[in-house]
Amino acid sequence: MLAAAGAVVAASLVLAGCASGSGSSSDGATSSTKADGQFPVSITTALGTTTIDSQPKRVVALGWGDAETALELGVQPVGASDWLGFGGDGVGPWLKGAYTKSPKIIQTLEPSYEDIIKLKPDVILDVKSSGDKDRYAKLSAIAPTVAVPKGAANYLTTTKQQVDMIAKALGKEAEGKKLLSGLDDAYAAARKAHPEFAGKTAVVGSYSSEGFGAYASSDSRSQFMENLGFTIPKAIDQQAGKQFSVSLSDENLDLLDADLTLVLPIFVDASKVTSNALFQKVPSVEAGHDIVFDDPDVSNAFSLGTTAAIEWALDKLPSQFAAKLG
Structure with a gap:
């Protein structure tokens, strides 16, 4: 788990909830007539518009679930935050082995900006985060930073917003649509069952x-x-x-x-x-x-809100819910 010194703060974040879901919330990504993967792209956030001139090769993912989302889109961050204290590469068992090279693990609430600078990122993902202006200013001075969408400060970014914004930033919009479609299908199958x-x-x-x-x-x-x-x-x-x-x-x-x-x-x-x-x-x-x-893995999957974590939880939880309903 997170370091003991941050346990109280971390607990408040877990309690506060990092909202997600594949609902109809605005995705936060600026619409574009460009074909998928073409740059430059501009992404509107609560803290301004971020322009990314070319497809990023070195990605630092700091927000809650941002690294997992990038991995699901086929991009391996060079730096990532491990919000749930998984250890190792900082991902849950549903993405075990997704990295071919382990990322530098960056602290969550108070990231080391020096460590981030050393990673020489092309883009920084802080999509499901606090929306703190000072944090954003420091990060955006290092590289173009994709912050929280409008109205989603304090970790309220939805799964759809997170996928849409990160897919846009990485030039992976088609892949992002497939992730969300797959999640919708998984929910539909569970409801049918x-x-x-x-x-x-x-x-x-x-x-x-x-x-x-x-x-x-x-x-x-x-x-x-x-x-x-x-x-x-x-x-x-x-x-x-x-x-x-x-x-x-x-x-x-x-x-x-x-x-x-x-x-x-x-x-x-x-x-x-x-x-x-x-x-x-x-x-x-x-x-x-x-x-x-x-079971910490089940609890974390239920809490993380990434498409991979949700689908992993959907494989395990509905039958337990049904049994308890009697």
């Missing part, structure tokens, strides 16, 4: 040293469930307001109640959740309609 999900409610919760939380419908994990046919209770969104997650006090743990309740332990053992007496009193938990994730 499990029509019982339609109309059922689901709450995706979390548990950390600070207590329980729940993800709003704008978060990637909740969108995963919605794409399977579940609905997220309106009470969660009402509590979250404009945020994409909400902290739950002991008094309102019943907000976790749904036809299916999921909980992701964050830097704590799953037993800390299952042994919690108040959690056990949530109606859906009492009825046995809950899953507390105890």
